[in-house]
Amino acid sequence: MKPRGLLLINLGTPESPRPADVRTYLREFLSDPRVFDMPAWKRWLILNLFILPTRPKASGEAYEKIWTDRGSPLLFHSQDLTAKVQERLGDDVVVDLAMRYGKPSIREALMRFHDRGISRIVVFPLYPQYSSAATGSSIEKVFEVASELWNVPSLQVIPPFYEHPAYLDACVERVRPVLEGANAERVFFSFHGLPERQVRKSDRTGAHCLCRDDCCDRIVDANAECYRAQCYATARALADRLQLTEEQRVICFQSRLGRDPWIRPFTDQLVAEAAKDGVKKAVILSPAFVADCLETIEELGIRAVEDFRANGGEELHLVPAPNASDTWADAVVTIAREASTWLGGAVRPADAVLRP
Numbered sequence: 050m051k052p053r054g055l056l057l058i059n060l061g062t063p064e065s066p067r068p069a070d071v072r073t074y075l076r077e078f079l080s081d082p083r084v085f086d087m088p089a090w091k092r093w094l095i096l097n098l099f100i101l102p103t104r105p106k107a108s109g110e111a112y113e114k115i116w117t118d119r120g121s122p123l124l125f126h127s128q129d130l131t132a133k134v135q136e137r138l139g140d141d142v143v144v145d146l147a148m149r150y151g152k153p154s155i156r157e158a159l160m161r162f163h164d165r166g167i168s169r170i171v172v173f174p175l176y177p178q179y180s181s182a183a184t185g186s187s188i189e190k191v192f193e194v195a196s197e198l199w200n201v202p203s204l205q206v207i208p209p210f211y212e213h214p215a216y217l218d219a220c221v222e223r224v225r226p227v228l229e230g231a232n233a234e235r236v237f238f239s240f241h242g243l244p245e246r247q248v249r250k251s252d253r254t255g256a257h258c259l260c261r262d263d264c265c266d267r268i269v270d271a272n273a274e275c276y277r278a279q280c281y282a283t284a285r286a287l288a289d290r291l292q293l294t295e296e297q298r299v300i301c302f303q304s305r306l307g308r309d310p311w312i313r314p315f316t317d318q319l320v321a322e323a324a325k326d327g328v329k330k331a332v333i334l335s336p337a338f339v340a341d342c343l344e345t346i347e348e349l350g351i352r353a354v355e356d357f358r359a360n361g362g363e364e365l366h367l368v369p370a371p372n373a374s375d376t377w378a379d380a381v382v383t384i385a386r387e388a389s390t391w392l393g394g395a396v397r398p399a400d401a402v403l404r405p
Contacts, residue, residue, distance in 0.1 A: 052143050053391045054162045054170040054202075057131055057381070058187045059340060061150030062121040066112035072105035078150045083186040086247060095307075108343075115346040123342035124148075127175070129373035130340070130381065137382045142392060143167060149187045156194045163198060171389045172206045173381065175339050177216060178279035179209040180243060181250070207388045211279040212286050215380035219371040220336055221290050227332055228291065231366045235299055235323050236291075237333040238284035239316040239349060242302035243276055244309050251275045259312075277302075277312050283336050299323070303335070304344050320353050324362035331357065334368035339377065341370045 063074040079085050079100060085092045112121075119125040127146055135144040143165065147158035162170055174187045188206055195201055210216045228236070245259055252258035257271035264272060265281040272278035284300045301319045305311035316333075323331060333353060335345050350367040357365040371377035386392045 051169075052141055052165070052167060054167040055134070055138065055142050055144045055385060055392065056155075056158055056162070056170055056172050056191070057127065057134070057144065057146050057175055058155065058173065058191075059123060059127050059146075059148055059175045060183055060187075061148035062123045062342070063109075063112060063151060065120075066109045066116050068105040068109045071109045071112065072101055074151050075105060075108065076101060081150075081182075081186055083189070084182045086181075086244075086250075111343055111347045114351060115343060121342075122346060123340045126340040126370070126372040130378060133373055133375070133378035134381050137378060138392070149183070149190060155187070155190050159191070159194050159198075159202070162202065163200075168200065168202045169391050170202050170204050171385055171391055172204055173385055174207065176337070177209060177211045177283060177339065178240070178276050178337060179211075179251075179274055180276040181247060182243065184209065205389045205391060207385055209279060210384050211283045213380070213384055215383040216371075216377075217283075217286055217290060219374060219377035219380045220287055220334075222374065222376045223371060224287070224291060224332070224334060224368050227366050227368045231330055231332050231364065233330050233332040233366070234297065234328045235331040236288070236293055236297050237299045237301060237316065237320060237323075237331060238280075238287065239301050239303050239333055239335045239353075240280040240284075240337040241335070241344060242305045242311045242315075244307075244311055246309070248275055248277050248312055280337065287336060303348055316349075316353065317356060320362075320365070321356050321360045324357045324360035327361070329361075329363040331362065331364070332366045332368060335370070338370050340372055345370055 061074065061078065063070040076096070079096050080092070082092070115122055131144055131146040138144060143162065145158045145161060147153055147155040149155065172188065172191050174184045176183045191204065195204060248258050251274045252271055254271045258264055258275050258277070265278040268278055268282055281300055284298065288298045299319055301314050301316040302312050303316040305315065333349050335349060338345050345367065354365045354367070
């Protein structure tokens with residue numbers, strides 16, 4: 050039997066912290082209409098007149114703070130994860146890695162499968178919660194590239210895994226040791242933000258998401274594909290497993306860009322407010338990321354820590370992402386097998402995969 054393929058996809062990273070490489074990365078990333086969802090002429094003007102002239106230098110300086118001898122943390126953690134997953138699946142499955150933006154590209158990965166005669170490919174976007182800007186864009190790119198081949202491969206896509214027990218176990222394994230040594234009064238569950246308009250687009254009823262204060266309190270039909278609701282579900286599930294009190298739990302959103310309204314509450318504001326209110330010790334993690342990157346190491350591990358201390362706090366501990374831990378590698382195999390008929394798993398209803 051021919052080997053099957055498993056394609057792990059993460060978002061991407063510049064090739065170096067140099068402004069030129071950062072500019073190349075940002076141009077590809079922010080030119081995506083699923084990321085910058087506005088008319089093409091407006092997107093072009095904002096990108097070329099306001100963002101690209103200044104942001105590559107500032108972002109490059111931030112990348113310099115997290116760059117290592119192995120390069121970008123997001124890339125090498127993803128490469129290490131790929132190697133561990135390959136070890137677990139053996140020779141019957143060829144595991145490859147691609148980035149939605151930058152290198153290694155989705156096109157390069159699919160061509161490697163094509164050259165090996167692999168016509169059945171399981172696509173695993175490494176984003177726990179669905180967003181059109183990350184998950185949707187990655188899936189779209191895979192199908193776009195695959196459609197250009199004369200022999201179009203068969204594709205199965207792994208759905209979001211925001212509440213899957215194996216993913217939660219991998220997160221808890223990282224959080225628990227930090228909590229045990231931190232004596233934390235607050236635990237911040239910080240997720241990457243999105244413009245409010247993108248959240249509203251996910252609500253097919255048009256009458257639920259961001260229309261009421263409790264819109265994310267539970268998953269219902271209207272918000273089943275809502276990024277914000279899935280983030281809240283992840284945070285609740287993790288907090289319950291960690292036996293955190295209601296007072297300890299804080300759900301927030303980071304990394305906003307531009308002047309349009311973004312989903313709230315904002316991480317930087319809540320971190321500063323907690324310190325001003327007398328919170329001295331806290332822990333912060335970002336369960337939207339399975340690999341440490343600029344948004345975790347620099348934005349939370351450096352800037353948020355500085356803000357916390359500047360406003361009267363003493364210790365804000367950053368929890369590492371699952372990265373390439375053995376538990377996370379096991380989880381990737383488990384999730385992929387459960388959701389795919391080609392990797393040795395049984396067919397399961399979508400709800401059983403998303404909300405076990």
